[in-house]
Amino acid sequence: MAPFETIADGVHAVRIPMPGGGLPFSLAYLVEDDRSRLHLVDPGSPTEAAVSTLLAAVDALGRAPRDVAAIVVTHLHADHAGAAAAVREATGAPVLMHAREAEALNAIEDGLPVPDLQAWGVPEERRPELLAVTSAPVPPGAGRPDALLADGDVLDIPGRSVRVLWTPGHTPGHLCLHDQGADLVFTGDHVLPTVNSGLGLGGPSVTNPIADYLAGLTRVGELGGPGVQALPGHERTFCGLAERCAGLREHHLRRAREVAAHPGGTVWETASALTWTGGWDALAGFTLLSALSQTALHRDFVERGGLEAA
């Protein structure tokens, strides 16, 4: 198998294997500039395989590790940023991320905060399986950023105009990248072609991640005209970004309306009244925790008047 797939002129996707049995791979991208250097988006999981796969792709493109000019991470999760420190070590390239993501990384260094399962109304006998999956610390490897990015920044990629869009929701400092000349949008986990990304997965947030996410969908959707390709962090590249953003927006609003129809009670009671793919009874451990935390977010969204504002 070729070590990369060329998506557009000078833009190559690399499948990085993902340990853990969830999604099979993440997508890293190597973007050429007009000085024969490469700019890497999302190096992937903190594994030897990620680093060797990336370096093999760099080699197959006729470049050396020192030709990698920068490493941009869309967000802090291990399957995107996990290999950043190791790739920096191998190439000498600086790691760039959104300033808010660097803050989030600091805040959750010792692990994500444990939700108050009692306040959520989780029956006592179900708490151990949830506590077992909340205590996992954020996997190492993201490393400290060498430079911070902000919304509207244009990356230093000679010959291209690649703009940073701050798209919080999945995590507080998630970013997308818009290559304006090439009609490409790197969407990270903000928009995937078929998977609905979880929200609020980057530690504490004073704003509601669903409200943040919907605002980001509007901005990214506006970029998704005809001829625009979306380059996501998983699955495959796709067209129809505007439609996908509209579909995701509707998915969350539908969920919020369903939650609004079950007011009062606890998060557990609300969650158990909602429709779940595969059924509520099948949820356990991580999938149950995720169902409860997404329900808690939707309740908060509804309570803050999110449905009226949307």
Ligand SMILES: [Zn+2]
């Ligand atoms: Zn991911």
